Amino acid sequence: MPKPLLELKDISYSYHSLLAETPALSHVSFHINPGEFVAIVGPSGCGKSTLLSIVAGLLAPEEGTISFQNPDGSLHYPKIGYMLQRDHLFEWRTVYQNAVLGLEIKKQLTPENIENVLKLMKDYDLYKFKDKKPSELSGGMKQRAALIRTLALNPTLLLLDEPFSALDYQTRLTVSADICQIIRKSGKTALLITHDLSEAISLADRVIILSHRPATVKFEVPIHLSLPEDSSLAPRNAPEFQYYFNLLWEALSDEKK
Amino acid sequence: MKKNNSSTKELTKQEAFVKAHRHYHHRISFYRIFIFALFLTIWEVCANTGIIDTFFFSSPSRVVLCFIELVTEKALFMHIGITLFETFLSFFLVFIIGLGAATMLWYSAGISEIAEPYLVVLNSLPKSALAPLFIVWLGTGTPTIIVAGISVALFGSIISLYTGFKQVDPEKITLIYTLGGTKKDAFRKVVLPGSIPTLLSTMKVNIGLALVGVIIGEFLAARRGLGYLIIYGSQVFQMHMVITSIILLCIIAMGLYQLIQWTEHYYKKKV
Numbered sequence: 001m002p003k004p005l006l007e008l009k010d011i012s013y014s015y016h017s018l019l020a021e022t023p024a025l026s027h028v029s030f031h032i033n034p035g036e037f038v039a040i041v042g043p044s045g046c047g048k049s050t051l052l053s054i055v056a057g058l059l060a061p062e063e064g065t066i067s068f069q070n071p072d073g074s075l076h077y078p079k080i081g082y083m084l085q086r087d088h089l090f091e092w093r094t095v096y097q098n099a100v101l102g103l104e105i106k107k108q109l110t111p112e113n114i115e116n117v118l119k120l121m122k123d124y125d126l127y128k129f130k131d132k133k134p135s136e137l138s139g140g141m142k143q144r145a146a147l148i149r150t151l152a153l154n155p156t157l158l159l160l161d162e163p164f165s166a167l168d169y170q171t172r173l174t175v176s177a178d179i180c181q182i183i184r185k186s187g188k189t190a191l192l193i194t195h196d197l198s199e200a201i202s203l204a205d206r207v208i209i210l211s212h213r214p215a216t217v218k219f220e221v222p223i224h225l226s227l228p229e230d231s232s233l234a235p236r237n238a239p240e241f242q243y244y245f246n247l248l249w250e251a252l253s254d255e256k257k
Numbered sequence: 258m259k260k261n262n263s264s265t266k267e268l269t270k271q272e273a274f275v276k277a278h279r280h281y282h283h284r285i286s287f288y289r290i291f292i293f294a295l296f297l298t299i300w301e302v303c304a305n306t307g308i309i310d311t312f313f314f315s316s317p318s319r320v321v322l323c324f325i326e327l328v329t330e331k332a333l334f335m336h337i338g339i340t341l342f343e344t345f346l347s348f349f350l351v352f353i354i355g356l357g358a359a360t361m362l363w364y365s366a367g368i369s370e371i372a373e374p375y376l377v378v379l380n381s382l383p384k385s386a387l388a389p390l391f392i393v394w395l396g397t398g399t400p401t402i403i404v405a406g407i408s409v410a411l412f413g414s415i416i417s418l419y420t421g422f423k424q425v426d427p428e429k430i431t432l433i434y435t436l437g438g439t440k441k442d443a444f445r446k447v448v449l450p451g452s453i454p455t456l457l458s459t460m461k462v463n464i465g466l467a468l469v470g471v472i473i474g475e476f477l478a479a480r481r482g483l484g485y486l487i488i489y490g491s492q493v494f495q496m497h498m499v500i501t502s503i504i505l506l507c508i509i510a511m512g513l514y515q516l517i518q519w520t521e522h523y524y525k526k527k528v
Contacts, residue, residue, distance in 0.1 A: 058434055082435035084428060092450045102436035105446065153436065 003069045004031035005078070005189050006055065006157060011064035012214075013050055023214035024050045027064070030208055030217055032157075032189055037180070039192040039200035041248065042210030048193045051215065052159050055191065056082050070156065081155030081188075083163040087146040089134035095145050096121070096130040102153045113152065120148045124182065139167045140175040147179055151186065158183060158190040164199070176203060177235075197252070201225075201244045202235035209251045219251040315500045323497035327486075337505060340471060340482040343399065344513070347406025347467040351414055352460065354407070359418035363448065364440065369419065380412035385473050392478050402474030402482070409470030410463045417462075421455030422448050457521045464513045472506070483509075 013025040024047035032038050042048050053059040055066065057077060070078050089098045099117050103109050121127045124144045126137075134142060143163060150158065163179070164172045180203045183190050194200050200207045201223055209219040225238035235241065297317045303309045304316030311319060327333035362369035388405050395401040425448050433443040475484025483502045490498030 056435060058431070080435075084432060084435070086428065088426075088429050088432045090429075090447070090450070092453075101446065105433065105436050105438040105442045149436075 005034045005036075005069060006191075007031040007067045007069075008055070009065045009067075011051070011054060011061045011066065013047070013054060013059065013062050014214075025054075025061075026214035026216050028210075028215060028217055029064075030220070032191060034189055035187060037184065037190045037192070037203060037205045038208060039194060039204035039206070040208045040210060041194060041197060041200045041252070042215055043212055043252070044195055046210050046213050047215040048210060049161055051210075052082070052161050052191070052193055056080050056159055078156040079153060080157050080159060081150035081153060082159045083146060083150050083161065085162045086166050087134070087142040089137075089142055089145055089149075091134055093134075094131050095126060095134060095137065098134060099126075099130075099145060099148045099152060101149055106153060108153070116154075117148060117152045120151060124148065138171070140171050140178070143167065143175050143179065144182075147182060151182075151188075156189065158188050160190060160192040162194055165194075172199075197245060197248050198236060198241075201241060201248070207244075207248060209248060219248070221247060312494075313496055315497045319497050320501050320504060323501045327498065327501060331486075336482050336486055337509070340468075340475065340484065341509065343402050343406060343471045343474070343482065344464070344468045344509075347403050347410065347471055348460075348464050350403070350407050351410040351463050351467060355411055355414035355418055355459070355463075356456075358415045359422060360444065362415070362419045363422040363444065376412055376416055380416060384409045384470060388473055388477050391474070397478035397480075401478040402471055405474030406467045406470035409473070410466035413466070414459050414463050417459050418452070418455065421452045421459070424455075425451045453524065457517065457524065460520075461514065461517045464517055465510060468506070468510060468513065
């Protein structure tokens with residue numbers, strides 16, 4: 001049993017205004033093992049993004065603890081890559097300049113890092129668009145460019161906040177499978193937030209269901225799909241898919257009552 | 258042969274579109290010039306037939322004569338140069354101070370909240386009311402005029418720049434934080450480059466306002482410049498001089514606006 005990379009214990013968080021306190025998270029606990037791809041599914045507005053912001057260190061939890069165990073055994077905050085809902089590529093930069101934005105901010109524009117970004121761009125068919133403006137790219141290409149921008153800093157843990165929700169359905173299926181493959185190949189640990197059950201089942205090793213606001217972990221299930229072929233739609237055709245879908249659907253709809 | 262035919266047909270459709278487009282724009286230009294020419298003609302005719310008194314209203318031909326006289330006898334170009342110099346200096350200072358102040362307001366929510374009522378009051382205060390104070394404090398001369406120019410444009414430009422900075426998508430700023438950036442990075446990588454259109458439109462307004470302020474200043478505290486010529490001309494009842502100076506101001510205002518327009522055009526082409 002490997003030590004979990006990330007462990008959350010009894011995390012609670014509330015938003016405050018002068019009129020009221022709105023609890024968003026209540027005693028959320030879960031862990032993620034190194035190399036694992038975990039999806040968190042919950043009803044919209046349940047505090048999923050709040051949870052991700054806390055994991056990313058952008059918000060401090062009001063209660064509870066987060067602990068990390070890096071692959072090298074150290075306990076400090078690991079390098080985290082965060083992919084937002086929209087690609088947010090800057091129109092005043094070329095695709096390449098967007099991809100190295102993180103390196104620029106971190107002052108890590110070393111030849112090796114640049115080489116790495118260019119290699120990623122070559123691998124994911126963006127190299128010939130590197131001097132183009134983001135508006136000249138398709139939705140899927142933009143999302144890949146955003147992923148390269150995130151991967152350029154070589155993060156240990158990737159956080160994905162519904163990164164496909166802005167894409168149309170068809171693009172979404174191919175891009176999500178595409179991006180999932182990129183992440184798996186690179187051996188990164190990933191935490192995906194989504195409200196799309198089938199997306200969660202087809203991409204993740206484990207699915208966590210959150211309850212309504214204030215969110216707490218409701219249900220957790222490891223996913224094992226037998227994949228006969230390697231295509232972007234294969235997971236959705238796996239014999240177990242329907243079983244998992246119904247199982248998680250029940251858990252979610254239970255919640256809605 | 259047939260293929261060739263259809264392609265020429267398509268070409269003519271495209272050509273027809275281009276032609277219609279050009280025709281429209283030529284017509285717009287024609288009417289602009291026509292109205293101007295008509296105005297000058299009516300003015301000249303009315304002046305020559307005695308419908309209006311040229312002593313009060315001058316006339317285009319007298320304006321031209323007056324212009325030549327001013328150039329030869331009163332060093333007109335020196336006056337124009339002074340006004341332009343003062344306008345550019347005020348504009349430049351407004352740009353630097355405005356950008357600096359708006360940046361500071363963006364950095365600190367506290368400071369911006371504290372400053373808000375002051376900015377609103379200073380912005381709506383008629384700046385010409387302050388001019389007498391500037392004269393007492395700074396004497397008559399260039400410093401007073403520059404300060405008058407700055408005072409007219411500054412507060413509005415701080416407010417519009419700050420508003421522009423605030424309108425940058427907060428998620429883009431979050432992106433900088435997720436990449437490990439600081440508030441300074443957010444400003445340099447997102448807020449500033451994202452606000453360049455606002456910056457340019459503010460500059461467009463400012464160059465005009467700086468000219469307004471400089472003329473107010475020259476009315477009260479100058480011995481040189483177009484504002485001085487206008488006041489001097491009215492005091493000695495030389496309406497030709499006043500009207501010539503006003504027309505020169507029109508041309509200057511148009512030129513300054515065009516200058517910023519070109520900058521904007523150049524920027525858009527580059528992006």
